Amino acid sequence: MPSIDVCYSPELLHLYDLKGKAVVAVDILRATSTMVTAFAHGATDIFPVMKLEECQAYAAKGCLIAAERDGVKAEGFDLGNSPFAYMNGNVQGRTIAITTTNGTRAIHLSMEADEIIVGSFLNLQAVANHLQELQLDVLIVCAGWKGKFNLEDTLYAGALVERLQQAFSFENDATLASLYLYQTAKQDLVTFLRQSSHVRRLENLEIHKDIEFCLQHDKFGVLPVWQQDRLVDIGVREVKG
Amino acid sequence: MPSIDVCYSPELLHLYDLKGKAVVAVDILRATSTMVTAFAHGATDIFPVMKLEECQAYAAKGCLIAAERDGVKAEGFDLGNSPFAYMNGNVQGRTIAITTTNGTRAIHLSMEADEIIVGSFLNLQAVANHLQELQLDVLIVCAGWKGKFNLEDTLYAGALVERLQQAFSFENDATLASLYLYQTAKQDLVTFLRQSSHVRRLENLEIHKDIEFCLQHDKFGVLPVWQQDRLVDIGVREVKG
Known part of the structure; x- marks a missing residue:
């Protein structure tokens, strides 16, 4: 039985061996939720990049450029980090380069993993199904807030563990705590x-x-996964295939 | 109103500014529980040290030497990390040098704080009372397990937050999560x-x-705090004074 573990911050990622594992990168508010929304509205590829200047350079290649710093859209970019900005047909068929405070970092630090999947509540079951098929050990990497623990990413980890608990073992305290917190909160996540x-x-x-x-x-x-140098959605193909 | 925050691992401590703060170092199983027990049974001073060899050198100075690695007493030491080993009159009036896998590290990495206090469930109210008197911002530093999050230190953090919540503000997710987990678990901590x-x-x-x-x-x-180069118990004096 494969195992499932949770890393509460990119700052703790060096304590985990990612080789042979599937990483689920999560930044619920809002990077990974927004990426999932962009794919659901027809984006073809997403480049998550670390720096504003690097992101800006993608504009010359015909990409939409998106940037968030400290919760707001950065000056001079097409899009910010609000999922609602990706829903009006503007991302259909487009490639997006995006940089955010926490979420892109979680993805970039996970490159040693066998598979990197972008997780959010919005595509929770799609990720759970994919992990059940993969049969790899799983590490959920919470983006946190500037390196510190945050509740929303932890609650997502708990939700994913709840969906996978019959098929995966979990013998570590971060996974248990995530599950307990989700079970406490799930009746009304917004209020919690x-x-x-x-x-x-x-x-x-x-x-x-x-x-x-x-x-x-x-x-x-949708099911965004890392392929070569970018995120692509393999969810639709799976459903069709 | 002073604030209270929780750091889940020594690996995250660089994200926190310790200056002007009171740190509560906690390693429930078992370093800080054992230190508190040793003081309660008459130990006069404790040197928490990082390395086995360094700890061993204290024997020549007339100290009892204690060492735990991976949960068991290290070869060639007087004492391990079980609180029961400190209860038979053997530590009365003695100075102890102790090294453990996680707990001593949490103390040593907190040296920039204004005050370092050793916390455990055993002296929970003594620590809470002292923090209320100090009126400094508080950071609870969980020793964790080899850098990773652990439940027992987090539950202690939640217990201390519960005692202090009327007198301290807490606006961070690690403190909230600790409190929720403790409130879920406290009816039967052993089973949890x-x-x-x-x-x-x-x-x-x-x-x-x-x-x-x-x-x-x-x-x-008892209330072990850091003074100059060692831990001493200021709890008794406070009660008498």
Whole structure:
């Protein structure tokens, strides 16, 4: 039986051996939720990049460029980090380069893994199904907030563990704690998270609508995975295939 | 109102500014529980040291030397990491040098703090009272297990937050998660922790009695704090004074 583990911060990733594992990178508010939404609305590829200048350079290649810093859209970019900005037909058939405070870092630090999957509540079951098929040991890598633990990524980890608990072993405390917290919170995630520091920080930016959107379970069947140098969606193909 | 925060691992400590803060170092199973027990049974000073050889050198100075590695007493030392080894009158009036896998590291990495306090369930209220008097911002530093998150230190953090929540603000997710987990677990900490990885690891070593002992709340009034180059107990003096 493969195992499942949770890493609460990219700052702890050096303690884990990623070789032979499937990593699920998660930044619920909002990088990975937004990437999933972009694929669901027809984006063809996503380049997650670390730096603003690097991201800006993709504009010359015909990409849409997206950037968030400290919760808001960075100056001079086409798109920010709100999923609603990707829903009006503007990303259909387009390649997007995106840089965010926490989420892109979690992806880039996971390159040693056999597979990197982008997780969010929006595509929860698609990720769970894929992991059941893969039969690799799983590490859920929470983006956190500037290296620190955050609740929303932990709750997602707990939700994914709940879906996988019959088919995966988990013998580590981070996985147990994530599951307990999710089971405490799941009846009303929005209210539960309203106390969290990051949610309050984001609510100050008046993006309560974004938060409610990102906490919806199983809205999309997309499955973004890392291939060579970018993220592509293999979800649709799987459903068709 | 001073604030309270929780750091889940020494590996995350560089993300926190310790200056002007009171650090509560915690390694429930078993370093800090054992240190508290040693003071309660008359130890006068404790040197927490990082390395086995360094610890061994204290024997020549007339100290009792104690060492744990991977859950068991290290070869050639007077004492291991079980609190029961410190209760038979053998530590009365003695100075102890001790090195453990996780706990001593949490203390040594916290040297920039204004005050370092050794916390455990055994002296929970003594620590809470002291922190209320100090009125400094508090950071609870969990020793974890080899850098990773563990449940028992997190539950202690939640227990301390519960005692302090009227007098301290907490606006960070690690503190909230600790409090939620403690409130879920507190009716029966022993059963709750039986699922945790570290407890199962220790139960394999047949030290279930140690675990039950370390989870008792408010057994001792001792208050070990760092002074100059060692830990001393200021709890008794406070009660008398």
